[in-house]
Amino acid sequence: MTAAPSPSCDRVVELTTDQLRARLPEALRIYVTAMGYPPVTAQQRAPMWSAHMLRxxxxxxxxxxxxxxLTGIGYGYLGAPGQWWHEQVRRGLQETGGDADAWLEDYFELTELHVHPSAQGAGLGEEILRRLLDGAPGSKVLLSTPEGPTRAWKLYQRVGFQDVLRNYNFTGDPRPFAVLGRPLPL
Ligand SMILES: CC(C)(COP(=O)(O)OP(=O)(O)OC[C@H]1O[C@@H](n2cnc3c(N)ncnc32)[C@H](O)[C@@H]1OP(=O)(O)O)[C@@H](O)C(=O)NCCC(=O)NCCS
Known part of the structure; x- marks a missing residue:
């Protein structure tokens, strides 16, 4: 791990797959706490997070x-055809006349970004986001986030994300989502 200063004074470092595996229960606790999900969601998500590490x-x-x-966690990978999220976004872009081929070619999917509520509001999320995207593969970054005036929304606007899809319904989730994207590097 290589340490770097952050606005919040927390240590912000890149993690290997082994390092995240060793911290997975802790990372998933931050995820469910930040998102307000029931604790059982953490166990349900563990196999998916482990599979993502291999992408x-x-x-x-x-x-x-x-x-x-651990106070915050962010990860992503190169999106590719056949992945659930990729195909969902392709469907949305096709339904709305968006340029699916342009957006869904050579992109980094920012899959998760979460800061423990006790550490939010001090710039830590932005620090993790910038570190994650600094050196990320792909010519662009895409993400999805629930619609609404959230801290996540403000953060993504601040670093220059643009609308790719708005008020989109992913299969199995009743909440409307925005899909946002921007070219890399930041
Ligand atoms: C979204 C999330 C990761 C953002 O992380 P964060 O650390 O809370 O947010 P930011 O890094 O953007 O910091 C924002 C705040 O820090 C303040 N800040 C920024 N730089 C700062 C600095 N150097 N010193 C002190 N404060 C600073 C900003 O003024 C801002 O305050 P405000 O939101 O009250 O106006 C976090 O809020 C979170 O986990 N939310 C719940 C889960 C979620 O929605 N995840 C994203 C799913 S897509």
Whole structure:
């Protein structure tokens, strides 16, 4: 791990697959706490996060406090045809007349970005996002986030993401989502 200063004073470092595996229960606890999901969701998501680690271009950034507790986590990988999210976004772009071929070629999917509520509001999410995308593969980055005036929404606007899809319904989730994207590097 290589440490770097962050606005929040937490240690923000790149994690290998082994390092995230060792911290997976902790990382999933941050995810469910930040998203307000029930604790059982953490166990349900563990196999998916483990499978994502094996995808091409996978890259992960973690933040740690002085007690070496994980306070934030972000990861992503190169999106590719056949992946569930890729095919969902392709369907949305085709239905709305968007340029699916342009957006869905050579992109980094920012899959997860979460900061523990006790560490939010100090610039840590932006630090993790910038570190994750600094050196990420792909000529662009895409993500999805629930619609609404959230802190995540403000962060993505601040770093120049643009609308790719709005009020989109992913299969199996009643909430409207936005798919946002921008060229890389930031
Ligand atoms: C989205 C999320 C990752 C953003 O992380 P964050 O650390 O809370 O947010 P940011 O890094 O953008 O920091 C934003 C705040 O820090 C402040 N800030 C920025 N730089 C700062 C600095 N150097 N020093 C102190 N404060 C700073 C900003 O003013 C801003 O405050 P505000 O939101 O009250 O106006 C986090 O809020 C989160 O986990 N949310 C729930 C889960 C979620 O929605 N994840 C994204 C799913 S797509």
């Amino acid at each position: 091409a271009g996978w890259r992960c950034i973690g933040a740690f406090n002085d007690d070496d507790e």
